Amino acid sequence: MQKRELGIGLIGTGFMGKAHAFAYRMALAAFPDIPTPRLVAIADVNATSAAEAAHQYGFESSSGNWRDLIANPAIDVISITTPNSFHKEMTLAALSAGKHVHCEKPLSPSLADSLEMVEAAEAKGLITQVGFNYIKNPMLKLAREMIEAGELGEITGFRGIHAEDYMHDPASPWTWRIDPKGGPGVVADLGSHIICMARYLLGGIAEINADLRTIVKQRPIAVGSSDMKPVEVDDMARMLVTFERGCAGTLEATWVNTGRKMHLAFEVTGVKGSLVFNQEHLNELHFYKAGGDPRTSGFAKIESGPVHPPYGQFCVASGHQLGFNDLKTIEMGEFLRGIALGKATGPDFREAYNIQKVVEAAVASSKTRAWERVGK
């Protein structure tokens, strides 16, 4: 790979904006083979926030207008962490300016708009990535390798869930997060993560049968207000799925699972073995291998270490553990490497679009109360 520098422009300074900034700051430190990310500019609708963020995260400049980043020739890469409704406009502008784009999920609230974004990127031959960071975990890479290598034998089933509780309190007010203009509810917000994980491990989902539910039917318009506004998006999504490879599974997403903070978990079963993962202990993978001495067989708790790349880029000793921001660093490292190599490592826009098609099929199925084929 030819070493070079890539100018980074980051739009947004909130939760994910900070995560991107951390990741770009760390990417080269973890991955010496990638192009050097040069933190050129950060933008936020609030120019003061942008300036403070530039200082804090080490960007050379800041702006209250994201179009300044698009216009900046020193910037090769645009990272978009704004609310969903802005993604399309920003992305298309960045692509037009010849910039590679990282966009937080989902690409857009509308499947058609997302497809337009995909096609624009592919037409330009630019590298894209979407923020499905959880699959960047070395334990997920191990799981996928084991499945592909046949270590579980023929795959027979999958159970996946992403459950959190940040919306469980009926007193939590109505927010942009549940504005139907931003897309469906938890089936898109968290459901997309477990769909992504399922696809990453087992490939495409062919059919889906979903039941989406709104648990909290109305919410106050502000904390403590007695003015209530109806909730039109789902709080809980349950799905039966069949994979293109033939096996079946269940997927579930909920943001009202009282007590759960990060229950993103799966169990994949095969004729020769099973794997169990839970993001609550993200540095572990549990593996049962059939056919061993039954007296001493059981699920082995594999702890993440240098033998599980790219763990070793962060620490040379096993068991020291990666955190959430490290997964984001891996994500950005792979994105920048992909730009250098001219090949996305994914999930790229196309994959995000494919995930969104599953979400849309779930929404459709919940309305028709019937099995729906995914995409066309």
Added chain:
Amino acid sequence: MQKRELGIGLIGTGFMGKAHAFAYRMALAAFPDIPTPRLVAIADVNATSAAEAAHQYGFESSSGNWRDLIANPAIDVISITTPNSFHKEMTLAALSAGKHVHCEKPLSPSLADSLEMVEAAEAKGLITQVGFNYIKNPMLKLAREMIEAGELGEITGFRGIHAEDYMHDPASPWTWRIDPKGGPGVVADLGSHIICMARYLLGGIAEINADLRTIVKQRPIAVGSSDMKPVEVDDMARMLVTFERGCAGTLEATWVNTGRKMHLAFEVTGVKGSLVFNQEHLNELHFYKAGGDPRTSGFAKIESGPVHPPYGQFCVASGHQLGFNDLKTIEMGEFLRGIALGKATGPDFREAYNIQKVVEAAVASSKTRAWERVGK
């Protein structure tokens, strides 16, 4: 309650026959308030096995003919642990003879036959029970009480699973367990347990949408044989359900879940709290209570103790733990108490029939690939 003696007749000496024998032997020792079970006779189609079992388990007599037990006036209670296809004939004969009946699940392979058994028992006014022992766990009683008392607030969802792996090996031969004459496959065998548990905690299931799969399409007719016989029953069952109370959930049953020995588990979520249970650690219940100090809140691991009846009947100290056979003893203790009180504590034949209706609706749904209402 008026103390008296109840003569016990047990049919069958296999896995469940032994469990019944253990339980009848222990019931009075654990529950001094119940009628004294007198172990009158045990029957098995193999008279020698019956005689050995009588000695081992302390029955006064044995027989190679189950009808001898029906005819024996010293016997008040018949326990049936034979293969499913014999349940109806034995039950109807016992009821005709005026005996209370405990029958292992399912009542029969046919819903119509099961209904006939229910109606025969109800017409006679005799006490019945069916072997859904897992809900006899003090931790399950606690869970139900907490839900009923509103400690979780309004219930918002349920996830239940019963996964084991005793059929996961494709080399495991074709057996009576997968003979379609005995009923559907795992959806009945293990699925009935998680359906029972769901009903016990949350009440009736209104609608179901199921996907049943046969994973191992054919099996050798005997260990090591190359003659294969097709498998016609399901190995994996996945279900979306809605409860009569309004909330929704998922249920899953599989006997090919490589590595899982007793993964009978649920999570029930409410607006004010959640409960998590796993039979793999049957003496624990995990409880999250919303609204506490967030700094120190988390799922509490409740360990079973005398404060959770009827644990204290077995041990006066917390944490010493009950085992599978103790659950069976509770089941039999409650059955005998129910006879004395003239009121079944359940699950009785009617409840077993209601569970079977859910199983049947799942089978139907998997065929129609549509939501099916349960029973009528």
Added chain:
Amino acid sequence: MQKRELGIGLIGTGFMGKAHAFAYRMALAAFPDIPTPRLVAIADVNATSAAEAAHQYGFESSSGNWRDLIANPAIDVISITTPNSFHKEMTLAALSAGKHVHCEKPLSPSLADSLEMVEAAEAKGLITQVGFNYIKNPMLKLAREMIEAGELGEITGFRGIHAEDYMHDPASPWTWRIDPKGGPGVVADLGSHIICMARYLLGGIAEINADLRTIVKQRPIAVGSSDMKPVEVDDMARMLVTFERGCAGTLEATWVNTGRKMHLAFEVTGVKGSLVFNQEHLNELHFYKAGGDPRTSGFAKIESGPVHPPYGQFCVASGHQLGFNDLKTIEMGEFLRGIALGKATGPDFREAYNIQKVVEAAVASSKTRAWERVGK
């Protein structure tokens, strides 16, 4: 083995009396090869309690005078579950009458008295057993076999603990349990269990360096009383030990470990592997085997099943789980088999005496604040 009947006489109807009764009732049902235990008589200082217990547990007769059991020629075996200070008198009487004796731990508060009991039993050639039930767990048998077979390689260390919290509340009143006439405090009461377990797995303890502490310095003489009585026995015991085989370890016992109900746990390490056990999950043993593929190595969670004798005597399916009373049944089954075979399976009186010598060395060490050799 020649089949025959053994008449059982049980002294005491409290916590352990009940556990013995349960175990004798179940022993033959679990172990068909042993002599049939005939439940001849039960005694309690309270004759009414004894009569009720006889009915409940199925003994043929009862008495308010334990000497009636000694005098009864139909009784071959005496089980002693009374307070410690009665053990010696009862035991010597039973041995004199030619009866085999099971005595709850400790043999007696005094090492000299215990030795007298040991020697009396050995002189008579009678079979004895002492109630260290936790090592009867199939998972402990597996652990010992693995160690003996060299599956862990050379043993390098041991960490053992028995922590509960039944005395943690300073408002809990002064009781017989902390009467120094009954012996030292937790170092004997719980410490003996972890010492027993350490010896069972690794053999004799050569030297000990202990620190015993009294945490609650005085307790009310009754619940709610303001009259306080000083506490003279230890609440917490911490010990460094060296084993005769050469390796070292730590042992700890405490009954004031707030929140712990049954934390009887160990980790044994060897050059080739390690084992981790915790009675809180008594049906599991965790095994790490060195030298495997580092990518998929980790502690395997072994779940108890029929492949781990004598689990299969209780249930033919893995993962169904044994409880505390089942361990006691194994204990009694082995005791009765030992009588038939003329050979104790242990722990017998001699072993209980050896355990007590370790306790005594710990008490001595805590006073001298120096290493003490165990026994002579």
Added chain:
Amino acid sequence: MQKRELGIGLIGTGFMGKAHAFAYRMALAAFPDIPTPRLVAIADVNATSAAEAAHQYGFESSSGNWRDLIANPAIDVISITTPNSFHKEMTLAALSAGKHVHCEKPLSPSLADSLEMVEAAEAKGLITQVGFNYIKNPMLKLAREMIEAGELGEITGFRGIHAEDYMHDPASPWTWRIDPKGGPGVVADLGSHIICMARYLLGGIAEINADLRTIVKQRPIAVGSSDMKPVEVDDMARMLVTFERGCAGTLEATWVNTGRKMHLAFEVTGVKGSLVFNQEHLNELHFYKAGGDPRTSGFAKIESGPVHPPYGQFCVASGHQLGFNDLKTIEMGEFLRGIALGKATGPDFREAYNIQKVVEAAVASSKTRAWERVGK
């Protein structure tokens, strides 16, 4: 606090050098209130390594001679991550040049040399810190706060351990890590971490009684070599301790605990509650609070979140989890804040010296086989 910039000079580019570089890169991004760390120069005895590291980690310059950093007026802070034997010379040079110093543990192999370093720093009034990163965990801060606030009541005991297995294989060759010139073995290397943690939570250790063992008596001089060299340092350390506050405890350290990768764990018990922590799940703290409803009481699994500072500096959502490098970032953030405030947040050189005195007392005790008072 007055905002300003601090020039950083880092010596060493190995395991800990990388961790320091990561942490300095991230410190401002996480903690906007601290002085801006300017990455001025990095040194390594291998100038090429230094140059590569400078590029990778974003330092402005590099050198093959650490004295260049001392001489550089743009550098305010020296971070030392070289082998132990170099610490003293580098530290004294840095202090003489008026630079604040972060030094990896231990300060030096010799207690006297360490004291000289402490006194040099204190005489200069410079800020120091030593790399005990594990206590920087928000869960540890929570534990300490809870203890100090009396939420556990009077503290009654402590159990601490740091067990790993990186030296468990007898075929692992002799290295600098076991060169006695570098100090004692695991009692210093890992033992210092659990001693630090114990002191952080409960304060000073007054007395110690230790048993140190060398398990692998000789090691090959290189991988695969048959030339063996004797091992003179300990592999396993077990300690009884009494704290200055009066309670007692055990501490253990081992690097031959086959299978354990990061078992740094403690349980602290109090009259009103207990806390359990294990670095294997570093984002959790388990809390048992006495006196609640016994029916629903149990250890609560607290998951790290923004309510536990400084977690929120890394992520605004609970349960996302910090990793090892984040703990190091907190460490460096606090160090730099301390420089700005003119007050070390610790552990500073004095604290590291106090920890080393405990280590020395353990070594002495193991030789005298008697209790030793710590320091004077």
